[in-house]
Amino acid sequence: MTATFADVATLSAASPGLWARAGASVLQVAAVAAGGPLLLGLMGKVRARAEGRIGPPITQGLWDLRKLLRKEAIRAEHTSAVAALAPLVLVASAALAAAVTPLVTTGPVVAGGADVFVVVYLLLMGSVALALGGLDAGTAFGGMGSSRAMTIGAISEPALLVGILALAVQAHTSNLPGIVAASLAHPGWLASPQRLLALAALVVVVIAETGRIPVDNPSTHLELTMIHEAMILEYAGSDLALVTVGEAMRLGLLLGLVANLFFPWGVEGSGGGLAILIGLVVLGAKTATLAALIALVEVSTAKLRLFRVPELLAGGFVLAVVAVTTGLVAR
Amino acid sequence: MTLHEQAAPIPAGTSELVATGDLQARAAALLGAGFRLALVAGHDDGHDDGHDDGHGLRVVYVFCAGPPDRRVELQVRLDPDRPAVPSLAAWSFPASRFERELADLFGIEPVGHPFLRPLVRHQHWPRDWHPMRRDAGPAPPMRSDAEPFPFVAVEGPGVYEIPVGPVHAGLIEPGHFRFSVVGETILKMKARLWFVHRGIEQLFEGRPAADGVVLAERISGDTAAAHTLAYCLAVEDALRVEVPHDAQLLRALVVELERITNHVADLGALCNDVGFGVAHARALTLRERLLRLAGEITGHRLLRGTMRPGATTLRRLPTEAELADVAALVEDLVGLATSNTVVMDRFKGTAVLSRDDAEAIGALGVVARASGLVVDARVAHPFADVGTDLVPVVEESGDVLARFSVRAREVAASLRLVAELAGQVRSLDAGASDLPRRGGAGLGIVEAWRGTIVDRVEVEADGRLARCKVVDPSFLTWPALSVALADTIVPDFPLANKSFNLSYAGNDL
Numbered sequence: 001m002t003a004t005f006a007d008v009a010t011l012s013a014a015s016p017g018l019w020a021r022a023g024a025s026v027l028q029v030a031a032v033a034a035g036g037p038l039l040l041g042l043m044g045k046v047r048a049r050a051e052g053r054i055g056p057p058i059t060q061g062l063w064d065l066r067k068l069l070r071k072e073a074i075r076a077e078h079t080s081a082v083a084a085l086a087p088l089v090l091v092a093s094a095a096l097a098a099a100v101t102p103l104v105t106t107g108p109v110v111a112g113g114a115d116v117f118v119v120v121y122l123l124l125m126g127s128v129a130l131a132l133g134g135l136d137a138g139t140a141f142g143g144m145g146s147s148r149a150m151t152i153g154a155i156s157e158p159a160l161l162v163g164i165l166a167l168a169v170q171a172h173t174s175n176l177p178g179i180v181a182a183s184l185a186h187p188g189w190l191a192s193p194q195r196l197l198a199l200a201a202l203v204v205v206v207i208a209e210t211g212r213i214p215v216d217n218p219s220t221h222l223e224l225t226m227i228h229e230a231m232i233l234e235y236a237g238s239d240l241a242l243v244t245v246g247e248a249m250r251l252g253l254l255l256g257l258v259a260n261l262f263f264p265w266g267v268e269g270s271g272g273g274l275a276i277l278i279g280l281v282v283l284g285a286k287t288a289t290l291a292a293l294i295a296l297v298e299v300s301t302a303k304l305r306l307f308r309v310p311e312l313l314a315g316g317f318v319l320a321v322v323a324v325t326t327g328l329v330a331r
Numbered sequence: 332m333t334l335h336e337q338a339a340p341i342p343a344g345t346s347e348l349v350a351t352g353d354l355q356a357r358a359a360a361l362l363g364a365g366f367r368l369a370l371v372a373g374h375d376d377g378h379d380d381g382h383d384d385g386h387g388l389r390v391v392y393v394f395c396a397g398p399p400d401r402r403v404e405l406q407v408r409l410d411p412d413r414p415a416v417p418s419l420a421a422w423s424f425p426a427s428r429f430e431r432e433l434a435d436l437f438g439i440e441p442v443g444h445p446f447l448r449p450l451v452r453h454q455h456w457p458r459d460w461h462p463m464r465r466d467a468g469p470a471p472p473m474r475s476d477a478e479p480f481p482f483v484a485v486e487g488p489g490v491y492e493i494p495v496g497p498v499h500a501g502l503i504e505p506g507h508f509r510f511s512v513v514g515e516t517i518l519k520m521k522a523r524l525w526f527v528h529r530g531i532e533q534l535f536e537g538r539p540a541a542d543g544v545v546l547a548e549r550i551s552g553d554t555a556a557a558h559t560l561a562y563c564l565a566v567e568d569a570l571r572v573e574v575p576h577d578a579q580l581l582r583a584l585v586v587e588l589e590r591i592t593n594h595v596a597d598l599g600a601l602c603n604d605v606g607f608g609v610a611h612a613r614a615l616t617l618r619e620r621l622l623r624l625a626g627e628i629t630g631h632r633l634l635r636g637t638m639r640p641g642a643t644t645l646r647r648l649p650t651e652a653e654l655a656d657v658a659a660l661v662e663d664l665v666g667l668a669t670s671n672t673v674v675m676d677r678f679k680g681t682a683v684l685s686r687d688d689a690e691a692i693g694a695l696g697v698v699a700r701a702s703g704l705v706v707d708a709r710v711a712h713p714f715a716d717v718g719t720d721l722v723p724v725v726e727e728s729g730d731v732l733a734r735f736s737v738r739a740r741e742v743a744a745s746l747r748l749v750a751e752l753a754g755q756v757r758s759l760d761a762g763a764s765d766l767p768r769r770g771g772a773g774l775g776i777v778e779a780w781r782g783t784i785v786d787r788v789e790v791e792a793d794g795r796l797a798r799c800k801v802v803d804p805s806f807l808t809w810p811a812l813s814v815a816l817a818d819t820i821v822p823d824f825p826l827a828n829k830s831f832n833l834s835y836a837g838n839d840l
Contacts, residue, residue, distance in 0.1 A: 051612035140493040144821070214673060217606040221501040222825035224493075225604070302673040303606030306515060306822045 021107050024276060025099040031280060032098040032256065036248030037061030039255065039291045043212075044219075046295035065245060071237035076137035079234070086133025087235065087242035090126040094249035097122040103256040104279040106177040106267055114176045116164045119257070120157065123209070126246060127153050133243075134231035141223055145230030148306065152215065152227065155310055156208040159201055159317040166198040166323035167261055170330075176257075183264040194330065195262065197323035202258050204316030206294070208309070210251040213298040215309050225303075252287065259286035346391075346404035346772065354407055355417050358392065361403060362422050366394035367693060369776070369785045371429035372800035373437035377465040387465075388414045388439060391800075393774060393787060397711030402774055415440040425693040425807050436463040451525050451839065454479055463533060485511035485519050493821065497526045504835035508824075515820040520813045525839045532840050535799035540566045540766055540790050541640055543799060547786075548635045550801055551837035556589040556634040557779030558837075561786040562799070564714055566640040568773025569790045570766055577761035578643040579715030584752040585634055585645070587745040590780040592621040594738040594745075595661060597832050601735055602668050604826040605677040610668050617660050624653060642762030648753040658746045665739045678732035682827030684815040685729055694811040695804040696782020697741070698831055701726045701733035708778035719751050729815075734830040768794055781805060781834060803837030 041058035048055025075083055100114040127149065134146035168174040170189055171182035183189055208215045211228040220226055223233070232243050260267055266282025304312060349357055362368065376387035388409040395402050407416060418441040420427035430441035431450035438461035441447065452458075455473040462470070484492075490513055497505035505526040511519040531550060535543050547562035548555045560582050567574055599614020622632040629637045630646055637643055668674050684694070689702035699706045700723060707723035724740045726733035770792040777784045782804025789797040812831050819827055 047608065051609050052616065053612055140491070144493065213606045219608075220606070221499075222604065223495060223500055224824045225822040225826075299609055300671075301607075302602070302671060302677060304673060305677055306820060308676070 021105075024105045024107065027276065027280070028101070028103045028105075029095050029098045031104065031283065032249050032252040033095070033245060034062070035284065035287065036250070036252035037065060037245070039252055039287060040248055042288055043291050043295040043298075046292050047299055050296060050299040061244075061248065065241050068241035068244065069238050073235075073237040073239040075236075075239070076139070076234045078138060079136050083133050083136040083234070084239070086129040086136070087239050087246060089129035090246035091242050091249065093122045093126040093129070094246050094253060098249060098253050100176075101253060101257055102177040102180045102260055102267060103253075104267070104276055104283055106181050112175065116161065116168055116174045116176060116179075119176060120161045120164070123160075123250060123253070124153070124157050126250065127157070127209075130231060130243065130246075133235070134233075137234040139234060141226075141230045141233045144224075145227055145233070148227045149231050152208055152309060152313065155313040155317055156205050159313060159320050160205045160209070162317065162320035162324055163198045163201040163205060164257075164261065166194045166201075166320060166327050169324055169327035170194060176261075180260050180264045180267055183261065184267070190262065192330070194323040194327040197319050197326060199258070199262050201316045201320035201323060202261075203294075204312060204319070206251075206254045206258060208313055208316075209254060210247070212294060214301050214304040214312070217303045225306075251291075255287040255290045256283055259283070259290055345402075346406060348406045348408070351407050351409070351417065354392075354405065355419065355422075357405055358394070358419050358426075359422050361394045361405075364396070366396040366401070366403065368419065368423045368425050368429070369393050369395040369783070370774075370787055370800060370802045371426065371433065372787055372798065373433045373439060373463060374789070374798055375437065375463065375465045387411075388437065390416055390433065390439065391787065392419075393785065395712065395776065395785070397708075400712045402712075402776075404774075409439065413440070414438060415442050417441075418443040418445075420444050420446075423693070424691055424810070428806065428810070435461070437461050438464060448481060451528060453525060462530065480523055482509055482521055482523075483519070487513070489513050490518065497523075506835055510821060510824070512821055515822065517816050517819050517821060517824070520816045520824070522809060522813060524809065524835055527836050527839045529836075529840065532799060532801065535788075535796050538796050539794055540570065540788070540796055541764065543788075543796055544639050547801075550840065551803060551805075551834045552633065553593055554589065554779050554781065554784070554803070554834065554837060556585045556637070557777050557784055558786075558801070558803075559635075559638045560586055560714075561775040561777040561779075561784040561801070562788070563638050563640045564775030564777065565773045565786040565788040565799070566766070566775075566790065568775060569771040569788050570640070570769060570773070571771065572641050572766065574641060575758075575761045576715065577756055577758045578641075580717065580752050580756050581643040581645050581759070581761060582638055583715060583717050584648075584749055584756070585629065585637055585643075586777065586779070587749045587752070588621070588625055588628070588649075589634055591657070591742050591745045591749070592618060592625065593780045594742045595621060595664070597738055597829070598661075598664060598668070598735065598742075600829050600832070601678070601731070601826065602674060604829050605674055607668065607671060607674050610664060610674075613660075613664050613667070617657070617664065620660075621657065624649060624657075639764055640766055642760075642764050644760045647759065648756060649749060651750060651753075654746050654750050654753075658743065661739070661742050661746070668735070675732065677823075677826065678735055679730060680728075681731040681823050682815040682819045682830065683728070683730045684811055686727075688814050689729070689811060692807070692811045692814065694782075694808045696779070696808065697734055697737050698808050698811055699782065700724060701737045702729035703727045706783070708776050708783040712776040712783075714775075714777070717748070717752060718755060719748065721748070731826055731830040766794060768792075770794075770797075779804065781832070781837075782808060801837075801840055803834055803840075805833035805835075805838040809833050809838060 041061045045055045045058050097119050101119055131146040131150050134142040167179050171179040211218055216227040235243050267279055370393040372391045374389040376389055390407050392405045418430055430444055433439040435450055435452040457471050460471055490511055493510040493512055495508045497507045507523040509521045510517055534546055543562055544559055547559045550558045595614055596618045599611040602610035625634050626632040628645055684702045686703040689699050689704055705723050705725055709721050710723055724737050726736050770790050772789045775786040785802045788799045791797050
């Protein structure tokens with residue numbers, strides 16, 4: 001993998017200075033934090049329209065956050081620091097992942113450290129923190145939600161990792177900006193079998209990780225069927241706002257990651273304010289398209305029986321493994 | 332005139348006073364002959380001097396079978412010193428429920444009951460306060476330190492309990508459910524209901540018979556028409572009122588309309604519970620359309636104010652075009668759900684209620700028919716000749732899909748029936764509201780959208796109600812839900828519960 005580091009070195013050399021890259025990272029975090037709730041709003045709107053309803057405005061998620069932030073964070077009796085820290089860890093891990101992932105630019109700060117493993121495990125850290133937070137209050141629902149979320153996470157996280165590895169094998173680097181840059185340099189790769197297989201695997205993962213139908217129903221109010229909602233049932237006020245923002249950021253991040261890995265055009269590479277602006281607009285357009293597509297698929301399907309969900313995810317994992325194998329054979 | 336009336340057979344069947352000691356043998360013989368115990372009503376006839384210490388307590392047992400329509404009443408007068416009845420629980424599961432109700436509300440002890448726990452009475456009711464006794468007086472202060480309900484704890488490695496409700500996240504009626512679970516599999520579910528006790532049966536007492544309609548319409552909000560009809564039929568039976576054929580046709584039409592509206596809402600709600608929002612949105616639109624139609628036809632979206640003892644009035648009839656429109660939309664809706672493989676996968680094999688269990692529990696209505704039982708009061712106890720052959724819709728598999736299919740097919744059948752009824756009606760305002768001044772006892776049986784409602788009224792000679800006992804199908808069908816849930820997984824409970832969709836308010840009166 002010596003070529004890898006050479007690539008990264010070239011990349012870093014071509015990139016603008018440290019301050020500019022730090023600025024780009026901050027911009028990425030802000031874009032994900034504001035864009036995540038908007039993407040959720042867009043998905044709700046697409047669903048509503050497809051079902052013949054008007055639906056809440058796309059910005060509703062942001063207004064809800066404003067409302068929640070003004071409210072007191074009431075914590076359940078007997079909760080420990082875990083319940084208080086979990087939302088913070090969730091948001092912090094998502095923000096850090098957003099800072100280093102090539103979303104708007106291939107040259108964010110510490111681009112060399114933006115490894116596949118780093119980003120995937122940052123996301124995993126958030127999931128685990130939330131699951132622990134769900135367990136902390138000791139209620140039946142929190143435990144049930146955490147148990148279900150971890151069952152799903154145990155299969156979806158490896159699928160995410162292996163899916164991206166398929167691209168890493170092709171690009172000869174596990175560095176995310178490196179993969180994006182290499183993809184930009186070789187447009188022919190995008191139609192390669194391992195890419196298409198990996199794309200299918202990652203779409204399944206994104207749906208599972210963000211708790212969408214057919215894995216989880218984000219709009220249900222039936223306590224016993226919920227996965228994610230059951231886990232966060234004990235959170236209120238500003239804590240709930242943090243959890244909501246953290247979850248929305250994960251959605252934005254995952255969609256942005258998938259969009260840029262498979263459709264890398266528009267990601268700014270060589271610096272410059274205008275290019276970053278264009279990168280931002282293109283990122284918004286790409287993620288919005290993906291979100292709308294997922295919402296349309298959601299409308300046409302129903303939620304799977306809980307015990308069928310691992311089958312779906314295992315299918316995604318197998319696709320990812322096949323993608324990696326195909327990539328290795330193709331070398 | 333009086334001679335003629337005396338010679339006429341009592342339409343409700345026979346009523347017979349039996350000795351307490353003979354009750355079990357007589358009941359067993361009836362149950363063995365294919366009758367079901369449809370209603371048990373306690374009565375406190377009191378004393379003229381106002382003094383009451385358990386004297387004058389009487390219990391009425393109503394047994395039904397059909398077709399052909401057969402109704403038999405057995406009455407027992409209780410020992411004044413020790414108000415007790417021999418328990419029929421060994422022969423009939425519904426009897427065990429009725430007897431627990433008697434024990435709570437009247438303080439009548441069912442001797443030999445195998446599992447005499449409180450039913451209606453919640454822990455904060457004083458144990459010895461029986462509100463249906465004449466001498467009960469105003470409600471005493473509720474106790475907060477009372478012993479909790481004796482839930483049966485399931486023990487074993489990995490078993491844990493999930494308590495849900497009575498306050499839920501959605502806009503649904505209150506009910507407390509306690510699940511004993513291993514992993515995600517339900518070992519046992521105990522439903523603790525009776526959070527909505529309004530004392531409706533007592534509110535009927537002393538009202539003029541014509542004024543009971545207002546209460547009957549409010550027993551269970553979504554079943555206003557069928558409950559009102561059952562009440563009207565019971566009063567008409569008690570006072571021997573002849574109702575014109577047109578009025579009966581209009582009543583049948585209104586009850587079918589109620590069936591269609593509620594079944595459509597259920598079809599959508601079942602889809603919503605598996606996350607299939609499109610079908611739910613369509614069902615809601617269709618339901619709103621049906622409610623508006625109901626508003627135009629009867630003047631009330633929930634079909635109130637059309638029926639009264641002796642008469643029925645509608646504003647207009649539904650047109651064939653309106654009914655055909657609805658039929659097409661329902662067909663679309665059902666097709667949308669059944670063509671989706673994920674929806675079908677969720678419905679199939681979920682929460683199976685076997686035919687034997689349904690029969691033993693005495694389940695009624697949609698739930699019973701989805702488990703292969705042919706029970707439909709429209710066939711067994713028709714209140715009027717609607718001039719058409721009604722065939723009960725029956726499915727065999729007993730799962731959520733069967734209950735979905737029964738509803739879907741019943742909507743189609745009811746739409747055809749409404750069209751036929753509308754064709755036969757000659758007058759939109761049929762019957763007379765003046766009730767004869769006489770007393771009596773009567774029975775009303777109606778197949779509501781959930782199942783069979785049985786009402787029994789006793790009217791005093793001055794035309795006031797002495798007693799009105801209401802049996803909503805939910806009262807007898809609720810225990811079937813717990814049985815169907817064995818080996819179902821926790822996340823499928825809301826779906827299973829919705830497929831039963833039993834009434835909390837109708838169950839608790």
